[in-house]
Amino acid sequence: MQKVKTRLPIFPLPVFILPGGITRLRIFEPRYLKMVKIATQEQGFVIWLNSIESEDSDAINTKAENPDLKTMEPKEPDTLWGSWVEIINFDQGDDGILEIDVQCKSLVNILSSDQDEDDLHFGVVSERSHWSQEIEQSTTDTLSQSLDNVFDSNTMLNKLYVEKATHNANWVVARWLELIPVDLAIKTSFVHSHSYEEAKGFVQSIIFNE
Amino acid sequence: MIKHHPKFELIQSFVNGELPASLSAGIAIHAEMCPKCRHQIAQLTDQVAEVNFEDAYQEHLADDDLNMDQMIAAITESDAIFLPPENDEKSVVFNNKTYVLPKALNNMVIGKAANIGKLSRSRIQLNENEIHTSLLQMQPGGGVPEHTHKGFELTLLLEGSFEDANGKYVKGDFIMLDGSHQHHPISREGCLCYTVANDALHFTQGINKLLNPIGAFIY
Amino acid sequence: MQTHLLSNVTSDKSTQMPEKIDHPQLCQWLDAVATSRDKIAFTHLFKFFAPKIQRIARSKFPNETQASEVVQETMSNVWRKAHLFDKNKGAATTWVYTVMRNVTFDILRKIKGNKEDTLSDDIWPIAESIATEEESFDDHLENKQLLTVIDELPEAQQQVVKGFYFMEMSQEQLAVHLNLPLGTIKSRLRLALAKLKVQLGDHHD
Numbered sequence A: 001m002q003k004v005k006t007r008l009p010i011f012p013l014p015v016f017i018l019p020g021g022i023t024r025l026r027i028f029e030p031r032y033l034k035m036v037k038i039a040t041q042e043q044g045f046v047i048w049l050n051s052i053e054s055e056d057s058d059a060i061n062t063k064a065e066n067p068d069l070k071t072m073e074p075k076e077p078d079t080l081w082g083s084w085v086e087i088i089n090f091d092q093g094d095d096g097i098l099e100i101d102v103q104c105k106s107l108v109n110i111l112s113s114d115q116d117e118d119d120l121h122f123g124v125v126s127e128r129s130h131w132s133q134e135i136e137q138s139t140t141d142t143l144s145q146s147l148d149n150v151f152d153s154n155t156m157l158n159k160l161y162v163e164k165a166t167h168n169a170n171w172v173v174a175r176w177l178e179l180i181p182v183d184l185a186i187k188t189s190f191v192h193s194h195s196y197e198e199a200k201g202f203v204q205s206i207i208f209n210e
Numbered sequence B: 001m002i003k004h005h006p007k008f009e010l011i012q013s014f015v016n017g018e019l020p021a022s023l024s025a026g027i028a029i030h031a032e033m034c035p036k037c038r039h040q041i042a043q044l045t046d047q048v049a050e051v052n053f054e055d056a057y058q059e060h061l062a063d064d065d066l067n068m069d070q071m072i073a074a075i076t077e078s079d080a081i082f083l084p085p086e087n088d089e090k091s092v093v094f095n096n097k098t099y100v101l102p103k104a105l106n107n108m109v110i111g112k113a114a115n116i117g118k119l120s121r122s123r124i125q126l127n128e129n130e131i132h133t134s135l136l137q138m139q140p141g142g143g144v145p146e147h148t149h150k151g152f153e154l155t156l157l158l159e160g161s162f163e164d165a166n167g168k169y170v171k172g173d174f175i176m177l178d179g180s181h182q183h184h185p186i187s188r189e190g191c192l193c194y195t196v197a198n199d200a201l202h203f204t205q206g207i208n209k210l211l212n213p214i215g216a217f218i219y
Numbered sequence C: 001m002q003t004h005l006l007s008n009v010t011s012d013k014s015t016q017m018p019e020k021i022d023h024p025q026l027c028q029w030l031d032a033v034a035t036s037r038d039k040i041a042f043t044h045l046f047k048f049f050a051p052k053i054q055r056i057a058r059s060k061f062p063n064e065t066q067a068s069e070v071v072q073e074t075m076s077n078v079w080r081k082a083h084l085f086d087k088n089k090g091a092a093t094t095w096v097y098t099v100m101r102n103v104t105f106d107i108l109r110k111i112k113g114n115k116e117d118t119l120s121d122d123i124w125p126i127a128e129s130i131a132t133e134e135e136s137f138d139d140h141l142e143n144k145q146l147l148t149v150i151d152e153l154p155e156a157q158q159q160v161v162k163g164f165y166f167m168e169m170s171q172e173q174l175a176v177h178l179n180l181p182l183g184t185i186k187s188r189l190r191l192a193l194a195k196l197k198v199q200l201g202d203h204h205d
Helices: A030-041 A067-072 A142-153 A155-160 A169-179 A184-192 A196-207 B008-016 B021-033 B035-053 B068-076 B206-218 C002-016 C023-036 C039-060 C064-084 C092-113 C136-141 C144-152 C155-162 C171-178 C182-204
Strands: A005-012 A022-027 A045-048 A081-092 A098-115 A121-128 B091-094 B097-100 B109-116 B119-128 B131-138 B147-149 B153-160 B162-164 B167-169 B174-177 B191-197 B201-203
Touching: A005 A030, A005 A098, A022 A030, A022 A155, A030 A045, A030 A081, A030 A098, A045 A098, A045 A121, A081 A121, A142 A155, A142 A169, A142 A196, A142 C171, A169 A184, A169 A196, A184 A196, A184 C182, A196 C182, B008 B021, B008 B035, B021 B035, B021 B119, B021 B131, B021 B153, B021 B174, B021 B191, B021 C092, B035 C039, B035 C092, B068 C039, B068 C064, B091 B119, B091 B131, B119 C092, B131 B153, C023 C039, C023 C064, C023 C092, C039 C064, C039 C092, C064 C092, C064 C171, C171 C182
Parallel strands: A005 A045
Antiparallel strands: A005 A121, A022 A098, A045 A081, A081 A098, A098 A121, B091 B097, B109 B119, B119 B131, B131 B191, B147 B201, B153 B174, B153 B191, B162 B167
């Protein structure tokens, strides 16, 4: 895979989103409105979930002080990664706040970062591959039926995903991983350390007690 | 650190569901911030439940007394389950400052703010006759003149802090005063309180006596 | 003062020799109602609780109709809310007591204040037990870490962060979706995480 380096705005946000995932964000801080403007004109932006804005605003170099992160993330602890997203829809909420729907197109490594005069972060990033993007394995298993049920019962989620690849096993496991209520540090371990099979096993053991 | 807690009798009545909504909410809010009282409430609830459902009398009610079968059939007719409502946070704004309110107040109707000097007050409409429940904001430097009270007066600090002759009170402190107390709270950094009182304040000192008409405003 | 109450309870027990409550059995019935809408289990629960609720309600409401309204409402909530019961968080009796106390509170308020509001579930949340002392591990599974992180952010940043839509389900939503009791979801999450930690250990070797 060719690794092209790109400079993109960074939105520090505790949202776990894998390639193919969609989420809705509300934007009102001036620097992030500016980010949306840049993102629409250029190539999207990066959601960076390991974020803590420290007081000295040296945010990108500050790692969350979480003991679990150390135990759960034994590999590549120094690699910063983010979710590269594109804006696929936008609207104004009832309260007049800008709402954007973003879809993750790939994960990226954040190689370096800086801040502009409006305190908006930018990072030089390169794409990294992830199992959720691998060639689809056709599936009709119960995990995907169960995900179909979630879409059926959740209007908001159903509207967000115009196309649902519930026949694609990797896509299904990735969406389940986003939905399941576990610690972000644990979800993150499925980016660094865990394979698709492990992710699938993990999701199944929660959904079906297998 | 929280230093002021509801006394045991109050917690007991709270667990039994015998207090008015205003005071019940006050204790619930305090417990949310105070692990010690939360623990005590949990323990007490366990005990009270056990005692309530232990059948000391071996009573056997005739079936028709309760229409048991009919009631069971009616209840189980529908398979619908209860879905907890989305946890929307409720907030209030006083003088451009937004406060997220404790969960216990989620479904209470909060009136418009009225202002006097550095004090702002919104009534919480609970319809409990002589008991008045309010949110009271003191802006930095604000205070309530020295006063006493004929009934009880609960002040629960939701944000910020205030001081009176007895010391400093912080977020979570549950301050229950009765007619025998006098106090004169002042807030240096500003604060938001949840207050419950069953009678108007009575100002006690010098020129402040002239303020007595506004005692009804504050609490 | 608490010890005083405790001793009261104990002496009550010893003098009146009440029948012993079979807590595991009650939990099992509630669980059956939650997971498989088991009407037989519900009938057992009804026969155990309803007469006792009626006796208690009669002491609070002079009116017989109101007393049976408490029974009807409480048992109906037991049927509809059984999935919110978590046996890891407390006894079934405590849970039913909470449901009954809340129903009573709202009805009393309706009679006294002519108010049709339902405040009790905000004051005494049923979905989540107020006892949280022993739950550090459970909390840990939830968004606690995330929320602490959020709390550490400057306020403007917090608002931005809280402004996004959590696409993640809560444990309660997952439980409802899978039609399982919350306690089961929690223990499955715990097991799955334990397994994962073992796998990570393997990676190290």
